[in-house]
Amino acid sequence: MPQIQIRLAPLRDRSYTVTIRSGLFGTLPRRLAHIAGGGRIFIVTDRHVAPRYGRVLLKRLLHLGTDAILLTVPAGERSKSSAMALSLQSRLLRGRVKRDSLVVGLGGGVIGDLAGYVASTVLRGIRFVQVPTSLLAQVDSSVGGKVGIDHPAGKNLLGAFHQPVAVFIDPRFLRTLPAVEFANGLAEVVKIAAALDAEFFRSLELLGGRITRSNHRLLTRLITRAVGLKGAVVARDEFESGLRKSLNLGHTIGHALEASTGYRLKHGFGVAIGLMAETRLAVALGLTAPETAVRLENVLHLMHLPTNAPRKIDWKTLRSSLAMDKKGDARGTAFVLPRAIGECAIGVRVPPEFINCIDMFLYE
Ligand SMILES: NC(=O)c1ccc[n+]([C@@H]2O[C@H](COP(=O)([O-])OP(=O)(O)OC[C@H]3O[C@@H](n4cnc5c(N)ncnc54)[C@H](O)[C@@H]3O)[C@@H](O)[C@H]2O)c1
Ligand SMILES: [Zn+2]
The missing domain is CATH 1.20.1090.10 (Dehydroquinate synthase-like - alpha domain)
Incomplete structure (x- = not known):
């Protein structure tokens, strides 16, 4: 299975692995439960991805006895807003987020950027895992630690560098991706x-x-x-x-x-x-x-x-x-x-x- 190690200098303890495998989604609950180590998992996803993958993931995590919550936002760039970030931050705080909690961004680049931004701000930054489901997110936005939201003055103007602790890529997610989104990623x-x-x-x-x-x-x-x-x-x-x-x-x-x-x-x-x-x-x-x-x-x-x-x-x-x-x-x-x-x-x-x-x- 291809594994790519991203070694960040000089703080090598922030290094992380990108795991790429067709069918990886099947073992994802176990992998996430292992990373969370007992901390609550907040899965952030959008309305297109939730019914296809988000709900199944939540069900399997709960079945494993993991403490997990699914947070869904509307699909599309408009969700990369300060209003949506605030709404998610509030949902995390109401959900008793702690320093050992884990945010999982399950979706395209919009979800990765938004969930990562929220993870970078709540309690001054908590752990974050990227599970990119669009081609654009799999080849580009999920790796590199750039997270952020848009501002009326322009796109991606608010944000941070917040590296994920792991990235899990399953090319099978792309089966359900609309053709235009596939070309977008290419x-x-x-x-x-x-x-x-x-x-x-x-x-x-x-x-x-x-x-x-x-x-x-x-x-x-x-x-x-x-x-x-x-x-x-x-x-x-x-x-x-x-x-x-x-x-x-x-x-x-x-x-x-x-x-x-x-x-x-x-x-x-x-x-x-x-x-x-x-x-x-x-x-x-x-x-x-x-x-x-x-x-x-x-x-x-x-x-x-x-x-x-x-x-x-x-x-x-x-x-x-x-x-x-x-x-x-x-x-x-x-x-x-x-x-x-x-x-x-x-x-x-x-x-x-x-x-x-x-x-x-x-x-x-
Ligand atoms: N952080 C970075 O380094 C970086 C780099 C490039 C782009 N970006 C950002 O990424 C965003 C664009 O990402 P995107 O193109 O993935 O957009 P997106 O997240 O809006 O996803 C595109 C559409 O595909 C749907 N979708 C995603 N996965 C699916 C699947 N497996 N099956 C069915 N539908 C699915 C989504 O619901 C959405 O409707 C932009 O906001 C851009 O600024 C960030
Ligand atoms: Zn780009």
Whole structure:
């Protein structure tokens, strides 16, 4: 069974294991009971995941004699709010949360971010386990310890670094994931390969259409590779002072597109278009060869992901959000741009004349 150890320096006692196995859900109650060690388990999930997996998990935990509670929130990004965080914090406090309690985030990236944020704040931080059920959460958001909620001023503006004590990934969860959410997660897989690993990218080019929600053997390999790459980056740069920024490839323009479409564009779709637009920009700046853009476009098409921005965009929001990107500083927005497939440049200051004609890079 693939196990990836995330060793965080310098406090190695915060290191944790990501376990990836098809069918892992069957042994999850026992594993969680072991980690909880008698402390109460608060399972946080959403209304789509609760009837499929949450209630079964609760039943099996109770059957084992474990003290557990299921807390369900509405599905979707709107639950990543301070109102929902407060509601969960209150439910934990009413549920007599203690320092030995365990929060389990069972769901997609929204649940992982929200449950992790709540776990990081209640009683100054209690233990947290990630059980990601969407592809995006399995390959990206469940590993790395970034937790948070949205603010009316922008997405993910409130949060913390709060590493989980363990991550359990079962690719079988993806059988019930809607196709559009599967494609959404594939965008992050393409990003990880494009940013860090030319060989992985090559295997995506070759595998293409064989990557489906029910091909668990292939998914296990794919997720293991993506998590291994992300884990290695996080272990070297937990707080994103350098190397970890490379995981923001596609995200500067991606986030701006999400904002400029009033968040109707899914994160992964924004990232796919962002990857493409940032690569076209890198070609224009002479940073990468035109072939990089051709190969990226082919892979994104194989994954049924968009490569051009939607026509209905609020351009003012797009430009101001590019200027305000939280990864930038007083000197302007710092881009992560590809140098080649599997290699990127961090902190590239893009001249304003290129930002002013950003539309040139959003469409082919
Ligand atoms: N913390 C990080 O490092 C990080 C990284 C990337 C993205 N994110 C965050 O992740 C969020 C997006 O995550 P997401 O795409 O998983 O969204 P999501 O959590 O909203 O899940 C997408 C949809 O799929 C449903 N779902 C999840 N698993 C399912 C399953 N197995 N079967 C059926 N339905 C299922 C959910 O109920 C939801 O409707 C964003 O808020 C983004 O900011 C965080
Ligand atoms: Zn992302």
